Amino acid sequence: MEWAGLLTYGVFFVTVAGIYAVLTLGLNVQFGFTGQINIGIAGFFAVGAYTSAILTTAASDHHLGGFGLPFPIGVAGAMVASALVAVVIGWVTMRLRTDYLAIATIGIAEIIRLALKNEEWLTNGVRGVPAIPRPFSETLEFDTLAGLAGLLPDPLEATVLEVLSGPLGAAVLEVLSGPLVSLVVVLVFLALAWWMVERARVSPWGRVLRAIRENEDGVRAAGKDVVRCRLQAFVLGSAIMGMAGALYANFVGFISPEAFLPLYGTFLVWVMLIAGGAGNNTGALVGAFVIWLLWSATQFLTDALGAEYATQAGALRVLLIGVLLQVILILRPQGLVPENGRKGRH
Amino acid sequence: MSLLTIEGVTGGYGGADILHGVDLRVGPGEIVVIIGPNGAGKSTLMKAAFGLVTIREGAVLFERRDITRLRPDQIVREGVSYVPQERNVFPSMTVHENLEMGAFIRDDDIRPQLDKIYDLFPRLGERRDQVAGSMSGGERQMLAMGRALMLEPKLLLLDEPTAGLSPLFMDQTFERIQSINRTGIGILMVEQNAKQALAICDRGYVLTMGRNRVEDTGASLLANKDVAEMFLGG
Amino acid sequence: MLMDFLQVGLYGVVLGSILTLGAIGVSLIYGILRFAHFAHGDLMALGAYFALSLVVGLGFPVWASAPFAIVAAALAAIAIDQIVYRRLRRVEPVILLISSFGIAIALRSIIQLVWGPHNQVYVKGIQMPWRVGDLIVKPDHVWIVLGAVVLVIALHLFLTRTKTGKAMRAMSDNMDLALVSGIPAERVIMATWAVGGGLAAVAGIFLAMDTRLHPVMGWSVLLPVFAAAILGGIGRPYGAIAGGMVIGMAMELSTMIIDPTYKPAVAFGLMVLMLIVRPQGLFKGNA
Ligand SMILES: Nc1ncnc2c1ncn2[C@@H]1O[C@H](COP(=O)(O)OP(=O)(O)O)[C@@H](O)[C@H]1O
Numbered sequence: 001m002e003w004a005g006l007l008t009y010g011v012f013f014v015t016v017a018g019i020y021a022v023l024t025l026g027l028n029v030q031f032g033f034t035g036q037i038n039i040g041i042a043g044f045f046a047v048g049a050y051t052s053a054i055l056t057t058a059a060s061d062h063h064l065g066g067f068g069l070p071f072p073i074g075v076a077g078a079m080v081a082s083a084l085v086a087v088v089i090g091w092v093t094m095r096l097r098t099d100y101l102a103i104a105t106i107g108i109a110e111i112i113r114l115a116l117k118n119e120e121w122l123t124n125g126v127r128g129v130p131a132i133p134r135p136f137s138e139t140l141e142f143d144t145l146a147g148l149a150g151l152l153p154d155p156l157e158a159t160v161l162e163v164l165s166g167p168l169g170a171a172v173l174e175v176l177s178g179p180l181v182s183l184v185v186v187l188v189f190l191a192l193a194w195w196m197v198e199r200a201r202v203s204p205w206g207r208v209l210r211a212i213r214e215n216e217d218g219v220r221a222a223g224k225d226v227v228r229c230r231l232q233a234f235v236l237g238s239a240i241m242g243m244a245g246a247l248y249a250n251f252v253g254f255i256s257p258e259a260f261l262p263l264y265g266t267f268l269v270w271v272m273l274i275a276g277g278a279g280n281n282t283g284a285l286v287g288a289f290v291i292w293l294l295w296s297a298t299q300f301l302t303d304a305l306g307a308e309y310a311t312q313a314g315a316l317r318v319l320l321i322g323v324l325l326q327v328i329l330i331l332r333p334q335g336l337v338p339e340n341g342r343k344g345r346h
Numbered sequence: 347m348s349l350l351t352i353e354g355v356t357g358g359y360g361g362a363d364i365l366h367g368v369d370l371r372v373g374p375g376e377i378v379v380i381i382g383p384n385g386a387g388k389s390t391l392m393k394a395a396f397g398l399v400t401i402r403e404g405a406v407l408f409e410r411r412d413i414t415r416l417r418p419d420q421i422v423r424e425g426v427s428y429v430p431q432e433r434n435v436f437p438s439m440t441v442h443e444n445l446e447m448g449a450f451i452r453d454d455d456i457r458p459q460l461d462k463i464y465d466l467f468p469r470l471g472e473r474r475d476q477v478a479g480s481m482s483g484g485e486r487q488m489l490a491m492g493r494a495l496m497l498e499p500k501l502l503l504l505d506e507p508t509a510g511l512s513p514l515f516m517d518q519t520f521e522r523i524q525s526i527n528r529t530g531i532g533i534l535m536v537e538q539n540a541k542q543a544l545a546i547c548d549r550g551y552v553l554t555m556g557r558n559r560v561e562d563t564g565a566s567l568l569a570n571k572d573v574a575e576m577f578l579g580g
Numbered sequence: 581m582l583m584d585f586l587q588v589g590l591y592g593v594v595l596g597s598i599l600t601l602g603a604i605g606v607s608l609i610y611g612i613l614r615f616a617h618f619a620h621g622d623l624m625a626l627g628a629y630f631a632l633s634l635v636v637g638l639g640f641p642v643w644a645s646a647p648f649a650i651v652a653a654a655l656a657a658i659a660i661d662q663i664v665y666r667r668l669r670r671v672e673p674v675i676l677l678i679s680s681f682g683i684a685i686a687l688r689s690i691i692q693l694v695w696g697p698h699n700q701v702y703v704k705g706i707q708m709p710w711r712v713g714d715l716i717v718k719p720d721h722v723w724i725v726l727g728a729v730v731l732v733i734a735l736h737l738f739l740t741r742t743k744t745g746k747a748m749r750a751m752s753d754n755m756d757l758a759l760v761s762g763i764p765a766e767r768v769i770m771a772t773w774a775v776g777g778g779l780a781a782v783a784g785i786f787l788a789m790d791t792r793l794h795p796v797m798g799w800s801v802l803l804p805v806f807a808a809a810i811l812g813g814i815g816r817p818y819g820a821i822a823g824g825m826v827i828g829m830a831m832e833l834s835t836m837i838i839d840p841t842y843k844p845a846v847a848f849g850l851m852v853l854m855l856i857v858r859p860q861g862l863f864k865g866n867a
C-alpha cells in the first residue's frame with residue numbers, strides 16, 4: 001500500500017514537473033533566446049487551459065461549450081489562442097525596450113484573470129470548469145485491451161483475458177487509465193515541445209535571435225527584420241505556454257481562476273529558467289525538475305509547522321524561493337547548465 | 347615636471363586592445379593636440395587618461411601621482427576635467443544647473459567661478475536659465491567647456507571641441523581655448539581641424555591604429571610633409 | 581447626471597493622487613537605474629503595513645504614523661538596493677527587472693508572515709462624510725489629495741533647489757557625464773531609493789485609507805502605477821503627475837459605463853494606446 005502511494009506520488013510529481021518544463025521551454029524561447037521579459041506567463045497558461053477545457057468538455061450550461069472535442073484539438077486550440085494573445089501584445093511592444101513588454105504582460109495576465117473570474121457565460125467564473133476529460137483514458141478500458149489481446153495467438157489470448165478480468169487486471173487498468181496515462185501524455189508533449197524548441201534554437205532563425213540578444217543594432221544593420229523575428233519568438237514561446245495550459249487542464253480535470261495566480265504560473269517558471277540556465281533547453285528542463293523538487297520539498301515545512309500555521313508556512317515557502325532567485329542571480333547567473341558560449345556575468 | 351604623463355599604455359574596452367603602448371606628455375601650461383584618422387584611438391586615449399578604459403599595461407601619472415587605476419570621480423578631484431566628444435551636457439537642465447553640476451564636488455562658494463565662466467562665455471551668461479537641450483551646437487560646446495572649468499582644473503581634456511561647428515564658431519572656440527590656457531590651465535585636445543589646432547598648440551601627436559606615429563612641436567608638424575598629406579588636406 | 585459625474589470625478593482625483601505618488605517613484609528609479617521596478621507596488625503595501633503596526637500596536641492616528649512608515653519604507657528600499665540590486669547593476673538591466681519581480685513576491689510573503697493574510701483597515705467603522713451641495717466628500721479623500729499636493733510641491737523643490745535633487749536629474753539626463761563630473765553615483769542612487777520608497781509608503785497608506793490593507797494590494801495597483809508612469813513618459817517624474825491624474829480619472833469615470841472590476845483594464849487600455857501612438861509618453865521619457 002505504501003509503495004502504491006509512493007508510486008502515485010512519484011507519477012504525480014513527474015507529471016506536474018513535466019508541465020512546468022513545457023512552460024519553462026516556452027519562456028526559454030522568449031527570454032533565453034531573445035532576451036524578452038514575460039511576467040504574464042500565468043495569463044498565457046490560463047488562456048491555454050481554458051481553451052482546451054472548453055473545447056474538450058461535454059456540453060454544459062455553466063460555461064461556453066463544451067464541445068466534447070478530442071484532446072489533440074484541445075491542445076491545438078490552446079496553442080492558437082495563446083499565440084493570438086501574444087500577437088496582440090507583441091505587436092504593440094516589440095519595437096520598444098523589453099521593459100514595456102514586461103509591463104504589458106503583467107497587464108494582460110491581470111486582465112485575463114479578471115475576465116476568467118467575471119465572464120461567467122464563458123468560464124463559469126470563480127466556480128471554475130469541472131469534469132475536463134483526461135486524455136486517452138477511454139482507450140485503455142477493458143474493451144480496448146481485450147481487442148488488442150485478440151491480435152495474440154488463441155491460447156495466449158484466453159490467458160490474457162482471464163487475467164484482465166481478474167482483480168490484478170482491474171488494478172492494472174486503474175493505474176493505466178489514470179495517472180500513468182496522463183504522465184505519458186505529458187511526457188510525449190514535453191518531448192514535442194523540446195523538439196520544436198531545440199530545432200528552433202539550432203536553426204538559422206535561432207542564431208538570428210541570439211544575435212539580436214547580443215547586438216541588436218548589428219543585426220538590424222545586417223538588414224534583418226529585428227521586430228519580426230522577436231515577435232515570432234514571442235508568439236512561439238506563448239503558444240508553447242498555451243500547450244502547457246491544455247496539459248494542465250486535462251490532467252487535473254478541474255480549473256478555476258485561482259490556479260493562475262502569478263505566483264505559480266509565472267514566478268516559479270522564472271526561477272526554474274534562471275536556475276537551470278537561460279538560453280539552454282537542457283537547462284530549462286533541469287531547472288524545472290530541480291526547482292519543482294525543491295518547491296515540493298518545502299511542503300514539509302508546512303507539515304512540520306502544523307495546520308494552524310498553514311498560511312504562514314505557505315508564505316515562508318514563497319519567501320525562500322524568492323530569496324533563492326536573488327542568490328542565483330547574484331552568485332550563479334548562468335544557471336546550473338550554462339548556455340554554450342555565454343559567459344558567467346562576473 | 348610634467349602635468350600628465352602617459353607611459354606605454356596598452357588597453358581598451360575589455361575586448362581587443364585599442365591602444366598599443368602609447369606615450370604622451372603634457373607639460374604645465376601647454377596646449378597639446380592629438381590628431382589622427384578616424385578610429386585611430388584618439389578618444390580612447392583621452393578616456394584612458396581619465397580612468398574610463400581598462401589599462402592592461404603602462405601607467406598614467408598626474409603630477410607624479412599614479413592615477414592609472416583611479417576612477418573618474420577620483421581623478422576629477424586630482425584636478426583633471428574631461429569634456430567628452432558627444433553627449434557632453436545635461437540636456438533637460440538649465441545652463442546654470444549644468445555649471446552647478448560641474449562643481450558638484452566643491453563645497454565652497456562657487457559664485458566667483460560662475461562669474462568667470464560667464465565672463466569667458468558671455469553667451470552662456472545671457473542664457474543661464476535656458477535648457478541646454480534647446481541650445482545650438484556651438485553654445486552647447488561652450489557650456490560643456492564651462493562645466494568642465496567649474497572645478498578650476500589644472501588640466502582640461504577636450505575631445506573634438508569644434509566638431510560640427512560653423513567656421514565662425516570654430517575660430518571663436520580656438521580663441522577661447524587659448525584664453526583658458528593663458529590662465530595657466532594645461533590642455534590636451536583631440537582635433538579633426540588639424541591645421542588650426544596645430545597652429546595654436548605647443549606640441550602635437552599623430553596617432554594611427556592605436557600607436558604613436560609622430561611627435562613634434564605644432565609648427566614642425568605643420569611643416570611635415572607626411573602629416574600635411576594625411577591630415578591637412580595636401 | 582452632472583452630479584454623478586462630479587462625484588465620480590472626485591474619486592478619480594483621489595485615485596489619481598495615489599497613483600501619482602507611486603508613479604513618481606517608478607519614474608525616478610527608471611530614469612536613474614534604467615529598469616522598471618516591479619517591486620514598487622509591494623513597497624507601497626509594505627509602507628501601508630508599517631503604518632498599520634503603529635496604528636494598531638501603539639494607538640497612533642494614521643497621520644502620525646505616516647512619518648515613521650515613510651522612514652521605514654525608505655530604509656527598506658535602500659536595504660533592498662544595497663543587498664540585491666547593487667550587485668546586479670553592472671549586468672544588463674533586464675536582470676534587475678527579474679530580480680525586482682522576485683523581490684515583489686518576497687515582500688508580499690513577508691507581509692503575509694508578519695501581518696497575516698486577511699483584509700485589515702486602519703480605523704474601523706464608517707467615516708461621516710461631508711456634504712458639499714449634493715457632493716459627498718469623505719474627510720480621508722481630502723487628506724489624500726492635500727497630502728499628494730504637498731508632497732508633489734516638496735518633491736519639486738527638492739529636485740530644483742537641492743544639490744542632491746539636481747544630481748538626480750543630472751544622472752537621469754546623462755549618466756556618463758554625471759560620473760565624469762564627479763557626482764557620487766552611489767550616494768545619489770541611495771537618495772533616489774529613499775525618495776521613491778518614502779513616496780511609495782505614502783501612496784500605500786493613502787491606498788489603504790481609501791480601500792483596505794491586503795497583502796496583494798501592492799501587486800494589484802502595480803499596473804495602473806506603471807500605466808501612469810508610461811503615460812507621463814517613463815523616467816520623467818513630472819510626467820508621472822499628469823499620467824497619474826489621467827489614469828486615475830479614466831479608471832473611475834469608466835465605472836459609469838463598464839463593470840468596475842475592469843478598472844485595471846482601462847489603465848491597461850490607455851497604456852497600450854499610448855505605446856502605439858506615442859511610446860515616449862506625454863513628456864518624452866527615455867523609451
Ligand atoms: N565604448 C567602446 N567599446 C568598444 N569599442 C570601442 C568603444 N568606443 C570606441 N571603440 C573602438 O575603439 C576604436 C577607436 O575608437 P576611438 O578611440 O573612438 O577613435 P577616434 O576617436 O580616434 O576616432 C574603434 O575601433 C572603435 O570601434
Ligand SMILES: [Mg+2]
Binds near residue numbers: 388389390431
Ligand atoms: Mg573620437
